[in-house]
Amino acid sequence: MSAPARLLDAFDRQVAWCRQGASPFSARVLARSRDWLAAHEDALSALAAVSDDPLASAVSLRWLSGLHHLALMGREPWASLWPPSKDEVGDRSLDEAIALAWRGEHGHMRAALSNAPQTNEVQRSVALLPGLLHVASLTGLPLALNEIGSSAGLNLWCDHYRHDHGSWAWGDVTAPLTLRADWQGPPPSLQAALHIAQRAGCDMQPVDLLRAGEAVRLASFIWADQAERLARVRVAIGVACTHMNTQGVSISALRGADFVRQQLGQRRAGTAWVLMHSVVWQYIPGAEQADITAQMHAAGAAATSTSPLAWLRFEPPRADLRVELRCRVWPGGEDRLLAVCHPHGTRVEWQSDVAT
Numbered sequence: 001m002s003a004p005a006r007l008l009d010a011f012d013r014q015v016a017w018c019r020q021g022a023s024p025f026s027a028r029v030l031a032r033s034r035d036w037l038a039a040h041e042d043a044l045s046a047l048a049a050v051s052d053d054p055l056a057s058a059v060s061l062r063w064l065s066g067l068h069h070l071a072l073m074g075r076e077p078w079a080s081l082w083p084p085s086k087d088e089v090g091d092r093s094l095d096e097a098i099a100l101a102w103r104g105e106h107g108h109m110r111a112a113l114s115n116a117p118q119t120n121e122v123q124r125s126v127a128l129l130p131g132l133l134h135v136a137s138l139t140g141l142p143l144a145l146n147e148i149g150s151s152a153g154l155n156l157w158c159d160h161y162r163h164d165h166g167s168w169a170w171g172d173v174t175a176p177l178t179l180r181a182d183w184q185g186p187p188p189s190l191q192a193a194l195h196i197a198q199r200a201g202c203d204m205q206p207v208d209l210l211r212a213g214e215a216v217r218l219a220s221f222i223w224a225d226q227a228e229r230l231a232r233v234r235v236a237i238g239v240a241c242t243h244m245n246t247q248g249v250s251i252s253a254l255r256g257a258d259f260v261r262q263q264l265g266q267r268r269a270g271t272a273w274v275l276m277h278s279v280v281w282q283y284i285p286g287a288e289q290a291d292i293t294a295q296m297h298a299a300g301a302a303a304t305s306t307s308p309l310a311w312l313r314f315e316p317p318r319a320d321l322r323v324e325l326r327c328r329v330w331p332g333g334e335d336r337l338l339a340v341c342h343p344h345g346t347r348v349e350w351q352s353d354v355a356t
Helices: 003-020 024-039 041-048 059-072 091-104 106-113 122-139 154-160 214-219 227-247 256-264 286-301
Strands: 143-148 162-164 182-184 196-203 251-253 272-278 309-315 323-330 334-341 347-350
Touching: 003 024, 003 041, 003 059, 024 041, 024 059, 024 091, 041 106, 059 091, 059 106, 059 214, 091 106, 122 143, 122 154, 122 162, 122 227, 122 272, 122 309, 122 323, 122 334, 122 347, 143 154, 143 256, 154 196, 154 227, 196 256, 214 227, 256 272, 256 286, 272 286, 286 309, 286 323
Parallel strands: 143 196, 143 272, 182 347, 196 251, 272 309
Antiparallel strands: 309 323, 323 334, 334 347
16 A cells, blocks of 8 residues: 555544544544545645554644644634534535645644644543552552653643542542543452652653643644543643642653663662553554563563552554553563553443452
């Protein structure tokens, strides 16, 4: 399959996933964009050159976020066409807006295409927090939490959100953000005392929320017609900014492998060192994945009960609408499937055989 054909196929697949993911506007924008690209060889070639694997690199979502960013910044005609506009948008108006973005906002769209999606979906904390409770339950120690692919670091603060899923609840009832999900299965290890003693994160292109305009750029990665997700990320941004200021936590601009090496070198006895990531592994080159894996296994082999190690991953086993929450804890090193989840964290199927 040629590079342009691979790109168009990736757009087609993302259209289907957006429809399944309850984002009809995003599906429509991508479908109209796909047809426009097929008819404009220069633009098609430019987008096809972004990545050899446009599906894994989410080139279509980069394009989609660039358009949404224009709308969020108040640029016209996008601001009048994109949600929360209540007016029905005709195909012609949408096609004109897509074409104009490439012609009139070329620099902006090229910049958007150069950045991997930074969704930083805070709803994923509904699975990550129980994963950390699992680690705390097994180790009985404070956690040193390290996240690769952190984006803006919203999920680093998962313990500062209220979690209320009907069958169980956890966290401060006065927290500014309450997360809810369709929870299936038993509750996680609610009796575990969770104390995160240290936090650190990295990203190749971190979003610095303390810089003007970066919060808007982060919001642009959320699908425009999903108002609840947008509202949630804006509250989470406020939580993150507050704690980053008071605790001096920032997201380092580092490769994941370099960050892991740096942080492993700072491990301290008396804490459980945790590597966490969510829907980022597919964006890491194979050689770097192997480097991180080798580092974790080497450190795990030397782990003790007073200096344990954990690897918590919220990652799709393949490019589809199913994500697995897996955790490996050393000493021991057994890899456990904790939950099967929706990629956006709206549904969590906690496994009944997870030790509590």
